[in-house]
Amino acid sequence: MVSIEDIKQAATRISGRVHRTPVLTCAAIDRLAGASLFFKCENFQKVGAFKMRGATNAVLSLNNDEAARGVATHSSGNHAQALALAARMRGIPAFIVMPSSAPAVKRAAVEGYGAEIITCEPTLQAREETLNAVVERTGAVFVHPYDNEAIIAGQGTAAVELLEEVPDLDVVMTPVGGGGLLSGTALAVKALAAKARVIAAEPTGADDAARSLAAGHIIPSVDPDTVADGLLTSLGERNFPIIKENVSAIWTVGDPEIIAAMRLIWERMKIVIEPSAAVCPAAVLARPHEVSGLRIGIILSGGNVDLDRLPWLDHLEE
């Protein structure tokens, strides 16, 4: 079980290896929301996402024997790049299993950090078999993208920094996909700001976490459909109990509102965030009565966007 001590140790361990990202505010968006919003900008993090925190903590937590064999994971997203860069920073090998359907630009980014890519068919079974074969062949340590204690502790460090800068928050929000960021954040907030509620936000088209919380057990994500492509996965076994115990609510919001919030933040704050990072502000803007007058910390999870395909311009290509 991950404790606040694990998160504090993670913060010390990764300090200087990852960016301490700024907390930004925007008077115009506060007026629209009727609340005071404090944005923890993990879009400015290394590799452009909070994933660098967990990956760095996982890599630095290995003993020398483990580290010498390297790390392995399956991911075509931000975790793949984060683990590859964290491994390179420690000078150890990284093996990344990616589906043959992954975009060339994502493969190139991972290769750019010096990782070895192992391609598999784009099925869950092929992914797991390929990963197992890689681990067997190399002896590398498998670092799951979210269902992993070192990852959870690492992701929790963003909330630690946020609360150091803005201690008196009423609510702390993160988006939820597999639950790595949410579970780490929930543990940090409960320990460091017991009066604050932790609330997650999730796309309506991928609302398995909201349904899981309501049901009291994990309901897998089946055929999710949302622009927030970082939030497609099911909750992890290690993440769900933490979320169940410490998260007050999961707010869902539709893709049109997510896209509008993303565009609003680009336009007013002049920062680039990815659709998954816009889910929390979208959920807040959709709930004026619930959030009125509150001080809300929001972790903007990342900023990796295909600048040639902006969601509010997709009609141009049809």
Added chain:
Amino acid sequence: MVSIEDIKQAATRISGRVHRTPVLTCAAIDRLAGASLFFKCENFQKVGAFKMRGATNAVLSLNNDEAARGVATHSSGNHAQALALAARMRGIPAFIVMPSSAPAVKRAAVEGYGAEIITCEPTLQAREETLNAVVERTGAVFVHPYDNEAIIAGQGTAAVELLEEVPDLDVVMTPVGGGGLLSGTALAVKALAAKARVIAAEPTGADDAARSLAAGHIIPSVDPDTVADGLLTSLGERNFPIIKENVSAIWTVGDPEIIAAMRLIWERMKIVIEPSAAVCPAAVLARPHEVSGLRIGIILSGGNVDLDRLPWLDHLEE
């Protein structure tokens, strides 16, 4: 003649009324440039551009009698919004002459700050006649967008802040249109960091400042053609002598390089900058031999972009 004392007084006068913007760096872009770049982020400034500094200084420099009559200007760009907001912050009227061709979104922004818009035909003559009539009718003080000493002093405060954070720069760069930002920056740098060179950057399709510097007199901008729509105007009478005396070089760069640099900064730094702000980084990236190993401060002038019309996507609409 504007002095460093005027700029220092402007810094004191506008402190707390405008944002002290951050200075950001990016390891990936430094590697591409072969130089150390320090970006002063005026895209994060109020109204999204450095223009807020000069406008605020001009408005706050008025005595009470002048202020009571209000301020007037002609602009359809960032200066219009900046003067409107600065006037509202002092609680005085602002009269903005805008051509009938100005986009509705720009009119709405100025009106949103409580200014009165006076529409004129889109010709230089109509603009000046309309402005003169407004000044005669209202007694308002005309605040030129750049050919004005209070404006020059105000724009120079961005460089003062940059040099406070990064004193040991080899070069300080700004884009050049009318020359307000460049002349204020040049005066500040010469006084505060005498060893640093001041270099401007300008689009090839609007290179009247480079030609003026070469000729030794102002050559008007005729039919400029560039994506950097903040840099279309001719140099001002008060700006040119300052530039001639204090600016080492004006580097020109083409629109394709400007668009590529803009996209690179969005992608790597996760910040939104407008085309005019991308001219300096584009000029640096195009000159690897000249900039190799240098420490270069770059004022990113603004971040006001039509997010529905990104220059690297224009082919989609054709």
